Amino acid sequence: MAYYRINGGKRLEGAVTISGAKNAALAIIPAVILSGESCLLENLPEIEDVRIVEEILTSMGAAISRTPDGSMRIDPSGINTFSVTGKMVSSMRASYYLLGALLGRYKKAEIALPGGCAIGQRPIDQHIKGMRALGADIVIQGGSVKARADKLKGAEIYLDVVSVGATINIMLAAVAAEGQTIIANAAKEPHVVDVANFLNMMGANVKGAGTDVIRIQGGRRLHGCTYAVIPDQIEAGTFMIAAAATRGDVIINNVIPTHLEAISAKLMECGVTVSEGDDGRDFFIRVSADKRPRAVNIKTLPYPGFPTDLQQPMMALLATAEGNSFIMENIFENRFNHVPELAKMGASISISSRTATVEGVERLYGAPLCASDLRAGAALVIAALAAEGESTISHIHFIDRGYEFLEQKLRALGADITRIEE
Ligand code: EPZ
16 A cells, blocks of 8 residues: 655645546546447546556457557457446446446446445436436346346436436437437536537537536447547646645646636635636646635535535645635535544534534644545645645555546645655
């Protein structure tokens, strides 16, 4: 098991380039199955979850290779199984996208029930509701979801909960369903739009992604294509918060500023300086701070609201704010596992149901810490970078799932962070 050792109190300064979006990549890679033809995927992040999806598809018979620039060429024509179970699959939530992709392509699938972070129960009832509406028979047996359909037919589907995963999964199956499918109350996250753009690049007809009603004209023949994944909104937000927490001055390159409006606005409300521009090639956002942030209130909401994935990193910043901040986590029922760890550093945070009250303290102090999930780990890294003294963070395999070269990127910004393999 590896851990981080961080000596805090150093300002982050300089420039960092954001990698491809994890939550887009984890859906687009399985979606290649729908065309049955070879696709070239560019700007994929080098993260553990992408390696796991690559391994799963290879074990199913897909031929996957890498080009010198790291792009992934996937030829799904050799896939010879529609049953994907076992530890690898249940260890990662995004494996549920194989359900929509295999059902869409082969009209049958058996997928181990998804795992994921310890941030909540994370049911998949809306995924199943959508697949059944398209004509699939679905049973949950022995820890797996088993689906089959004689044919898939377009349907009108209203999501009871705004779900990123269900929206994307239903889209994947609907491109193979005869006729029109309407997904109402759909998620609008940037990665939902990215998946829709990829499907259209393969020849599908998906309209309205990014709004709460998505229309899919299914049954078209799909073909292979080349596609570059968008930059990661959550990685960018994580670095923006880290710059503010260390009272630094950081240029974050390769971003889409509109995807970051909620976090930019909240940081400016804290008194942090946020500006955006483009260098003729890419957009960038510059974040700088020279004093403690003002306390602010946060409510996590589906996009374009404040993203739940940045709730934990933001709490690390607000732990040393001037005043009390109230953070309401409306998306997941158990996303405060980082709080006891921040308390070890001197943070003063109390929780009542889904609201954390963060009483800002002057500073945090280094401590031995333990990451419990991906974004909790990111929050602890930010807190340790800002704290006085040395921290260690164990269980950083959670962080490896979603951040590419994190310690290298932070070191290039002046952080004193070392990865130690035990
Ligand atoms: C995706 O998870 C992301 N993961 C999460 O990112 C992200 O936090 C989440 O969307 C919200 O933006 C991936 O894309 C791999 P949801 P997902 O379905 O699809 C409930 C990270 O840190 N729900 O939008 O699982 C659910 O319990 C990870 O990168 C149902 O009730 O999220 C939750 O309360 C963490 N029934 C809410 O909806 C369902 O069938 C939103 O979940 C599906 C979801």
